[in-house]
Amino acid sequence: MTPGESRFVEEMGRYLGSMGMTPMAGRMWxxxxxxxxxxxxxxxxxxxxxxxxxxxxGTARILASAGMIRRATRRGDRRExxxxxxxxxxxxxxxxxxxxxxxxxxxxxxLAAISDRPPEARERLEExxxxxxxxxxxxxxxxxxxxxxxxxxHRGTAEMSSPMAAADDQPFTIPV
Amino acid sequence: MTPGESRFVEEMGRYLGSMGMTPMAGRMWxxxxxxxxxxxxxxxxxxxxxxxxxxxxGTARILASAGMIRRATRRGDRRExxxxxxxxxxxxxxxxxxxxxxxxxxxxxxLAAISDRPPEARERLEExxxxxxxxxxxxxxxxxxxxxxxxxxHRGTAEMSSPMAAADDQPFTIPV
DNA sequence: AACGAAGTTCAGCATTGACTGAACGTTCCG
DNA sequence: CGGAACGTTCAGTCAATGCTGAACTTCGTT
Numbered sequence: 001m002t003p004g005e006s007r008f009v010e011e012m013g014r015y016l017g018s019m020g021m022t023p024m025a026g027r028m029w030x031x032x033x034x035x036x037x038x039x040x041x042x043x044x045x046x047x048x049x050x051x052x053x054x055x056x057x058g059t060a061r062i063l064a065s066a067g068m069i070r071r072a073t074r075r076g077d078r079r080e081x082x083x084x085x086x087x088x089x090x091x092x093x094x095x096x097x098x099x100x101x102x103x104x105x106x107x108x109x110x111l112a113a114i115s116d117r118p119p120e121a122r123e124r125l126e127e128x129x130x131x132x133x134x135x136x137x138x139x140x141x142x143x144x145x146x147x148x149x150x151x152x153x154h155r156g157t158a159e160m161s162s163p164m165a166a167a168d169d170q171p172f173t174i175p176v
Numbered sequence: 177m178t179p180g181e182s183r184f185v186e187e188m189g190r191y192l193g194s195m196g197m198t199p200m201a202g203r204m205w206x207x208x209x210x211x212x213x214x215x216x217x218x219x220x221x222x223x224x225x226x227x228x229x230x231x232x233x234g235t236a237r238i239l240a241s242a243g244m245i246r247r248a249t250r251r252g253d254r255r256e257x258x259x260x261x262x263x264x265x266x267x268x269x270x271x272x273x274x275x276x277x278x279x280x281x282x283x284x285x286x287l288a289a290i291s292d293r294p295p296e297a298r299e300r301l302e303e304x305x306x307x308x309x310x311x312x313x314x315x316x317x318x319x320x321x322x323x324x325x326x327x328x329x330h331r332g333t334a335e336m337s338s339p340m341a342a343a344d345d346q347p348f349t350i351p352v
Numbered sequence: 353a354a355c356g357a358a359g360t361t362c363a364g365c366a367t368t369g370a371c372t373g374a375a376c377g378t379t380c381c382g
Numbered sequence: 383c384g385g386a387a388c389g390t391t392c393a394g395t396c397a398a399t400g401c402t403g404a405a406c407t408t409c410g411t412t
Contacts, residue, residue, distance in 0.1 A: 004289025011282045018196045019275070022370060033300050034290050042389070052372050057390055078379055078388050089304055093311070096275065099195070106187045113180025114210050124209050127326075128265055134322045135269070142318070146310045150303075198400060218359075228402045233360055254358050254409055 001048060005034055009049070021066075024051060024059045029068055032084035039072070039081040067091030093143050100136035104129055177224060181210055185225070197242075200227060200235045205244055208260040215248070215257040243267030269319050276312035280305055 001009070009030040016026030027049050032040060035048070042056045049056075060082060063069040070085040107129045114122055177185070185206040192202030203225050208216060211224070218232045225232075236258060239245040246261040283305040290298055 002289065004285075008282065008286035008289050011285070015278065015282060017370090020194045024370075030286070033304070034286055036293075036297065043387095053389075054373070054391075055371055058371090061390095076380080080389080084300060086300075086303075089307055092304075093307070099272065099275075103191065106184065106191060109187065110181075110184035110206070110210055113178065113184050117212075121212065124260060124262075127262075128209070128268075130326065131265055131269070131319070131322055135318060138318055142311060142314055143307070146307055149310075150306065193400090200400075219357095229359075230361075230403070231401055234401090237360095252410080256359080 001031075008034060021062065022059065024049070024055050025062055027051075028056070028059050028082075029063060029084065029088075032069060032082060039083045041079045041081060043079075045082065066095060068095075090143065093139070097136050097139040100132045100139070104132040104136065107132060177207075184210060197238065198235065200225070200231050201238050203227075204232070204235050204258075205239060205260065205264075208245060208258060215259045217255045217257060219255075221258065242271060244271075266319065269315070273312050273315040276308045276315070280308040280312065283308065 009027050012030030012033075013023040013025075013027035016029065017023035028045060031045060031048055032038075037044075040048075042053065042060070045051070046053055046056050051059075060069065060071065060080075064071050068084070068088045068091050070083050070088075072081045072083070073079075074081070107125055111122060111125050111129060114125070185203050188206030188209075189199040189202035192205065193199035204221060207221060207224055208214075213220075216224075218229065218236070221227070222229055222232050227235075236245065236247065236256075240247050244260070244264045244267050246259050246264075248257045248259065249255075250257070283301055287298060287301050287305060290301070
């Protein structure tokens, strides 16, 4: 790993670490985004990230359940191959808008707790709830718009990765 | 503070605490969103939140610099009055889109670190950067659209709080 | 002027939680 | 059938950090 790569991995670790995930999750994801060999075994990552196998195992669980990495197995091979799939981005964004959803739920419970107050006392929270719901609701459309615009721009030069088709081409075993 | 209110305050504390701010920042903000008297002194909050004066002081700094609370002073009154201003929401949202901006910067540096790789090896990061830039760029327009739609819906019933006028009506002292 | 109240700062404490490393279970190969 | 390689789990350690409380500064009052 070059110094520049290491810096990127470490920054991603600090960032995701400060956002509710663990630093190791950020490092692992960052590494999978820039490593030369797109598919990495647990041993590969343990060496690259200088981490224990226990940390790799636990972190892989988190990232996989968040949809940010893909775990693949090959027949007759005990090892697992990790990679950052193209859909990872959308997962990240979906996770991002979870911020708004979660906050809205908290706000909703807060409103329930002050339901006996006069309307003007509840305005602050009500507007907050409405804005959060609005943003969370608009997020998917925003992302889809990006994908469409990008597809239009890259027409012919790259494969057309439609967001709708994404569900289909997710093999659970890597073709040898 | 009723149990329901306390729960809201505590949940907001845990949430903002997990998002890079401190739990106390979340509690303070939550309390300012639901408290009966919109303007609270440090002593008020220290009692409501059962926190030390040191914690109140430090936390108020953070929240004020993030634009999430307003500190006001009255002539001839040593105390400061804290409140969650209407613009707090927009500040929160602006803070929210900082997530995308920050991540994009990290991604940008990552791309610089692997600039010598073949194009197909950089695709993962490049698409990520583009999406992040797109979302960050669209966020302000999204929020403005919400404010417009809300203003249209509430026409006449509430004061028209235009986002453009927000910069003007921010008095640094509360009129007695 | 002096006392009291408000705000700030900072060293110290306590808690949290991320990571390690060993023990265990499981699968593949000789 | 051993033995090796791989993944998982969990108790223990250690660093990070949020909060407290006391000391200090500043401002208003009598």
